[in-house]
Amino acid sequence: MQDSTHIQDAFENAQKQIRKACDLYDSCRLDQNKYEVISQPKRIIEVNIPVRMDDGNIKMFNGFRSQHNDARGPFKGGIRFHQDVNRSEVKALSMWMSFKCAVIDIPLGGGKWGITVNPKELSEGELERLSRGYVRAIYKYIGPETDVPAPDVNTNPKIMAWMMDEYSMLVGKYSPGSFTGKPLTSWGSKGRGAATAQWGVYVLQKILELRGEEIKGKTICLQGAGNAGLTMAGLMVDLGATVVWLSDSRGGIYNKEWIDIAKISEIKKNRGAVGDYKDAQTLWGKEVLEQECDILIPAALENQITQDNVKNIKANLILELANGPITPEADKVLEEMKIDVIPDILANAGGVMVSYFEQVQNNLNFYWEEEEVDAKLHKKITAAACSVAETATEYKTTYRAAAYIVAMKRIFDAMSDRGEV
Ligand code: NAD
Numbered sequence: 001m002q003d004s005t006h007i008q009d010a011f012e013n014a015q016k017q018i019r020k021a022c023d024l025y026d027s028c029r030l031d032q033n034k035y036e037v038i039s040q041p042k043r044i045i046e047v048n049i050p051v052r053m054d055d056g057n058i059k060m061f062n063g064f065r066s067q068h069n070d071a072r073g074p075f076k077g078g079i080r081f082h083q084d085v086n087r088s089e090v091k092a093l094s095m096w097m098s099f100k101c102a103v104i105d106i107p108l109g110g111g112k113w114g115i116t117v118n119p120k121e122l123s124e125g126e127l128e129r130l131s132r133g134y135v136r137a138i139y140k141y142i143g144p145e146t147d148v149p150a151p152d153v154n155t156n157p158k159i160m161a162w163m164m165d166e167y168s169m170l171v172g173k174y175s176p177g178s179f180t181g182k183p184l185t186s187w188g189s190k191g192r193g194a195a196t197a198q199w200g201v202y203v204l205q206k207i208l209e210l211r212g213e214e215i216k217g218k219t220i221c222l223q224g225a226g227n228a229g230l231t232m233a234g235l236m237v238d239l240g241a242t243v244v245w246l247s248d249s250r251g252g253i254y255n256k257e258w259i260d261i262a263k264i265s266e267i268k269k270n271r272g273a274v275g276d277y278k279d280a281q282t283l284w285g286k287e288v289l290e291q292e293c294d295i296l297i298p299a300a301l302e303n304q305i306t307q308d309n310v311k312n313i314k315a316n317l318i319l320e321l322a323n324g325p326i327t328p329e330a331d332k333v334l335e336e337m338k339i340d341v342i343p344d345i346l347a348n349a350g351g352v353m354v355s356y357f358e359q360v361q362n363n364l365n366f367y368w369e370e371e372e373v374d375a376k377l378h379k380k381i382t383a384a385a386c387s388v389a390e391t392a393t394e395y396k397t398t399y400r401a402a403a404y405i406v407a408m409k410r411i412f413d414a415m416s417d418r419g420e421v
Helices: 010-024 032-038 087-103 124-141 157-171 195-210 227-238 261-269 285-290 328-336 350-364 370-395 399-417
Strands: 043-052 058-069 075-082 110-116 147-151 219-223 242-248 251-254 281-283 295-298 317-319 340-342
Touching: 010 032, 010 087, 010 328, 010 399, 032 399, 043 087, 043 124, 058 075, 058 087, 058 124, 075 087, 075 350, 087 110, 087 350, 087 370, 087 399, 110 124, 110 147, 124 157, 147 157, 147 350, 195 227, 195 317, 195 340, 195 350, 195 370, 219 227, 219 285, 227 242, 227 261, 227 295, 242 261, 242 285, 251 285, 340 399, 350 370, 370 399
Parallel strands: 075 110, 075 147, 219 242, 219 295, 295 317, 317 340
Antiparallel strands: 043 058, 058 110, 242 251, 251 281
């Protein structure tokens, strides 16, 4: 990691985003109780998990589960393993999940897990014991009808299978619907691996279409060469875009002609860094954000575009594939600079959308082909992107504020019908 700025006040930032939308939306502006209720998670569980390390000693790991809002359905959200995980970050991520599930209109609420650990320092056995220990610590608060976790940064299908197995043993029955993002052998959904990236592409296509543009011919700056970012880069290249700037946690590269994403994927699969790619100039990671290109895609961590670097942004459009990569202060400057931002809660919702499909299939015990998953994904994005774009026009505001207004309305309606507000 080159820096850890992403840990600063993620929760405060999330609250500011909601505040802004609330001030625009009469139903919230005129009834401050509504803001009060959604501006905090309902429950935060903090645990310390003892793990027997390979050397025989026991080490304690600190973890959190934040459950923000479940008015529209069970809490839903990823599990992050990262050395900078903290309470504020997990609270923010759970809040974004509530709005994300509402803006794409699925019957789920918002939650998030985080464990403060650098998983790269653990052996596979230690990682499995940590994953299982975490489930033992909080299994009473989760479950298919209560709270359904999924992968996030540094967690993957294998970890979900361990966790689902541990949960199933604890409750005494096979419970595939307790976790999503599982491998296909444990009844994950076809299409889950590329879902976030595929959805990102569909969102981008739709928004560009509304602006009379297309992906073909666009140049891309991409920060973060992981599951979400690199997969999206590959899909955009297939549609005729060119990635010219790219970075991961160890640095960045630049080639004004093109960067071969297939080659980068090979390098990353072999645990290399993007800097190992030979046909490009190397640079520090954060510089990637400030370069000339049509579309900038932050796909790493929070708080990457801040007051310090926002004025250097040169892209015409930003798609937030990461959660919370732009601080509210920087967001305001981007608005003044007339650089449109497709917000995270809309742009990266593909993972949770297919997680929802996975849950539906687990509940039915009947499984869909990839084409069926993709067709359902496409249908949902068209509805979500159009309602955000229409709301942005109606309220004369940004896509971000519009997305929050769309989501807020749905959450408040559910809370109001249930008598919560
Ligand atoms: P990942 O762990 O697969 O990849 C993260 C990438 O970011 C890695 O290449 C890492 O090297 C890079 N990175 C980390 N710090 C960096 C820095 N300072 N500068 C440049 N690169 C840096 O994670 P992911 O699953 O791709 O998730 C990335 C982001 O997308 C996160 O914000 C996550 O919450 C969000 N997201 C992911 C999904 C999903 O399905 N994977 C869904 C929704 C949102």
